Amino acid sequence: MHFAIVNNQRTPPSPNLSGTCPVCERDMIARCGSVRVHHWAHRGKRVCDNWWEPETEWHRNWKNHFAPDWQEVIGHDQHGEKHIADVRTPNGISIEFQYSHLRPEERAAREAFHPNLAWVVSGTRLTRDFPRFTKGKSEFFATRFQGVYSCYFPEEIFPKEWVSSSVPVFFDFREMDSTNPSDINRELLWCLLPGRLSPRPLCLLSTARTSSGGHRPIR
Ligand SMILES: [Zn+2]
Secondary structure (H helix, E strand, O other): OOOEEEOOEEEOOOOOOEEEOOOOOOEEEEEOOOOOOOEEEEOOOOOOOOOOOOOOHHHHHHHOOEOHHHEEEEEEOOOOOEEEEEEEOOOOOEEEEEOOOOOHHHHHHHHHHOOOEEEEEEOOOOOOHHHHHHHHHHHOEEOOOOOEEEEOOHHHOOOHHHOOOOOOEEEEOOOOOOOOOOOHHHHEEEEEOOOOEOOOOEEEEEEEEOOOOOOOOEO
8 A cells, every 4th residue: 555544644655664554453564675666564464455456666656646635545335345446536436557467256346346436457468468459449430429439349459358347447558667658559548438339249439648747646
């Protein structure tokens, strides 16, 4: 996690700092080594949110596009279950950033838990993902809505674990260690919209630009 409670304040990690977990209120220690991104960890191997995954630079960069107060917001359901949303905006939109593989049942559970969820996922986790998308993109056709496209076989174009998502999925095609970040084909965020136009398996897509302004928080 990027925030623990220190003197009643949400606080980022710094060397030798101790704090408490905002979810379970147990002790946390700041890990500020040189290998992983600086983070807070529970003492021992305890993890109180079983959906939480170790953060990469990719996660942290994405979260830092948003105001600190919007990051790592704890959500509750009616059964008392708690999970941390990577980002929750004041008007109730949740955003989860996912780089690693996620099992379909876990994806569905998170979609049911977080209100108004959108995913931002890596489009380059497997080496074939971006070439497949680039090739498949030629089959998109325009709809009557500007910037919205459709295609017949989304499972042949996008990483298949995301095709049946019930919420919007934004694909980030920039590479984790990109040496050419200005590649325009990778800078565009493509959003796969949920649902299909029946009777054919037509999907809808829309685009957005990734921010080119570094880590300026969005407010
Ligand atoms: Zn905890």
